[in-house]
Amino acid sequence: MKIGIVGTGNISLRHINEFNSIPNVKVEAVCDISEKNLTKFLSNNEGSNIRGYLSLEDMLEKEKMFDGISNTTPDKFHKETTLQILERGYNVFCEKPLAENYNDAKDMVNAAIQSKKINMVNFTYRESSAYQKLVEFIKSGEIGKPRHVSASYYQSWLTSNKWGDWRKEDKWLWRLSTKHGSNGALGDTGVHIFDFAVNAVGDIKEIFTDLKTYYDKGKKIKEYTLDANDGFNSLVRFENGAIGTISNTRYATGHANSLILEVFCTKGALKVELDEERKKWSKLNVCMDENINKMTWKTIECQKTNSNYQNFIKSIQTKSNIQPDFFQGAKIQNIIDKCIESNETGRWISI
Ligand SMILES: NC(=O)c1ccc[n+]([C@@H]2O[C@H](COP(=O)([O-])OP(=O)(O)OC[C@H]3O[C@@H](n4cnc5c(N)ncnc54)[C@H](O)[C@@H]3O)[C@@H](O)[C@H]2O)c1
Numbered sequence: 001m002k003i004g005i006v007g008t009g010n011i012s013l014r015h016i017n018e019f020n021s022i023p024n025v026k027v028e029a030v031c032d033i034s035e036k037n038l039t040k041f042l043s044n045n046e047g048s049n050i051r052g053y054l055s056l057e058d059m060l061e062k063e064k065m066f067d068g069i070s071n072t073t074p075d076k077f078h079k080e081t082t083l084q085i086l087e088r089g090y091n092v093f094c095e096k097p098l099a100e101n102y103n104d105a106k107d108m109v110n111a112a113i114q115s116k117k118i119n120m121v122n123f124t125y126r127e128s129s130a131y132q133k134l135v136e137f138i139k140s141g142e143i144g145k146p147r148h149v150s151a152s153y154y155q156s157w158l159t160s161n162k163w164g165d166w167r168k169e170d171k172w173l174w175r176l177s178t179k180h181g182s183n184g185a186l187g188d189t190g191v192h193i194f195d196f197a198v199n200a201v202g203d204i205k206e207i208f209t210d211l212k213t214y215y216d217k218g219k220k221i222k223e224y225t226l227d228a229n230d231g232f233n234s235l236v237r238f239e240n241g242a243i244g245t246i247s248n249t250r251y252a253t254g255h256a257n258s259l260i261l262e263v264f265c266t267k268g269a270l271k272v273e274l275d276e277e278r279k280k281w282s283k284l285n286v287c288m289d290e291n292i293n294k295m296t297w298k299t300i301e302c303q304k305t306n307s308n309y310q311n312f313i314k315s316i317q318t319k320s321n322i323q324p325d326f327f328q329g330a331k332i333q334n335i336i337d338k339c340i341e342s343n344e345t346g347r348w349i350s351i
Contacts, residue, residue, distance in 0.1 A: 001025045001313060002065065004090075006056050006081050007072035008032040008041035010171065011095060015070045016045065018309035025313055028066075031059040056081055066090050068118070068316055074174050076181030079104045086111045091118035093312045097191040098329030100183065102337045105330035112326045118315045120322070121329035122308050123195045125259050129302035130272045130284035134261070135200045137270055143288060144266030146201045149236075149244030152260045153193035154252030158217060158230060162256050167218065175250075177224035184228030186211065186336055190248050195324065195332050196261055202240045203331075208348045209234040209339035214251065234339060268292060 003019045005012050008030050016027045031053040032038040042052045053059040068091040073081050079099050085092045092112075098121050099105040112119035125131060137143045157163050157172075166172035174180045175188050182188070198204060211229040218226055231249030238244065252258070256276040263270045268288025273280050282304065285297045306314065311322040338349045 001067040001316070002028045004028065004059060004063065004066045004069040005030040005072060006032075006059075006069060006085070007074075007077075008034075008037045008052075009072065009074075012041065012070075012072040013044070015072055015309070018307060019070070019313075020048075022310055022313055029053065029059055029063050031056050056084055060084065060088050068093060068312060071095060074181060075100055075183070075187060079108055082108055083111050086115040086117055086119075089115065089117065091312070091316050093120050093122065093309070094326070094329070095122050096124075096195075096329070097183070097187050097336065098326060098333055100181065100187070102330065102334040105326070105333035109326045109330045118312065118319075118321050119326040120308065120312050120315065121324050121326060123192060123324045123328075123332075124308065125192055125196055125274055126199070126324060127305065127307050128272060128274055128278075128281040129305040130280070130282050130300075131196070131200070131261070131274070132305050133284045133300065133302045134263070134270045134272050137284075137286070138200055138263065138265070143263075143268045143270060143286075146238070146240060146242040146263050146265050148264040149197060149201050149238070149242055149246075150260070150262045151193050151197040151244065151246045152258070153189050153196075153248040154255035154258045154260075155189060155250045156253045156255050158214070158250045159253045160256075167221070173221060173224055176221070176226045176228050178227050179224050182228040183336060183340075184211070184213070185231050185248050185250055186229055186339055189250075190232065190336060190339070191332050193246055193248050193259060194335050195328065196259060197236075197244065197246055198332070198335070199324070199328070200261065201242055201244070201263060202238050204236045204335060204351050205239045206237045206348050206350050207234055207335065207338055207342055208236075209342040211339070211343040212249075232339065232343075234342075271297070 019027050029051040038052050069085045071094040211232045214230045234246040236244045259274040261272050271285040282302045284300045287297045315322045342349045
């Protein structure tokens with residue numbers, strides 16, 4: 001199967017490695033509007049005969065046929081590039097967040113429906129086998145009904161140099177400045193933790209969100225004001241009656257990249273804790289039955305599950321769209337818009 005990639009920045013390296021590791025799948029062509037990034041990508045992949053182009057139009061014009069195209073451009077380009085891909089009749093795997101706002105996300109959903117092509121959003125943390133088991137537990141009813149939820153996404157790149165120095169490298173700006181097209185932590189990592197919670201527990205009915213920008217970290221880099229939010233706390237009421245807190249910050253010293261989800265249900269409790277090294281991605285913690293009175297948690301080692309990349313390929317092969325699709329991406333985008341509205345008005349907002 002022949003795959004194309006739009007955008008040859010940081011995350012594209014993961015895309016090429018993941019796709020090329022699937023039997024009979026190969027990234028054949030890539031494009032980027034930055035010659036520097038394209039050249040670097042091609043030289044890193046020398047010997048693999050990948051063809052490079054300086055625009056998506058050129059790639060779509062000159063290449064004969066793709067089975068699917070991966071979109072790894074920055075957030076503000078997702079809509080225009082994805083619509084071009086769908087118009088040409090190709091299946092598309094788009095990086096998160098699906099769009100910059102709910103209206104754009106809905107346009108992308110409609111285009112995907114019209115094209116009848118496979119459409120997926122790369123909500124990476126769905127790949128955890130422990131998380132998938134947690135979802136299964138809840139959906140089966142085995143652990144009862146969700147009552148109380150705690151979901152956190154912690155990073156610390158504002159306080160540590162583990163991933164580099166945001167004060168010195170331009171690559172951080174799209175996460176820090178609205179002028180650069182950023183929705184801050186909310187649009188970058190918030191989408192992941194909302195997808196994580198909603199997919200497991202159910203739809204959110206109402207939300208109250210407090211966004212925070214730490215201006216004391218500095219006001220500007222070059223002409224860019226560092227005005228994007230650095231974190232948030234949301235109170236949520238789910239449709240099924242459960243309540244919860246959803247929290248996200250880049251100021252969580254001691255955490256490189258941790259997602260923690262705890263769901264307390266009527267017949268027990270479930271917990272996953274994803275770490276940067278993926279050592280805990282297969283470990284689901286469960287407290288139920290006789291362990292409830294002993295305060296004891298049993299850790300279940302869950303069998304490896306498909307990556308999103310494997311599921312995209314499988315969806316194309318079987319002509320059946322595996323989740324998360326654009327509809328889910330748009331649902332999460334709607335929540336992000338409502339968080340902004342809640343922060344601006346100081347009110348609970350219906351979803
Ligand atoms: N799923 C995840 O966990 C995860 C992790 C990191 C980043 N991301 C997402 O991936 C996307 C890219 O992030 P990144 O860190 O790789 O960014 P990046 O800036 O390193 O790379 C993006 C590349 O796209 C190119 N580009 C921009 N507009 C283009 C266009 N119209 N046509 C072709 N190329 C174009 C840029 O020149 C750049 O080389 C973002 O939307 C981000 O949210 C997702």
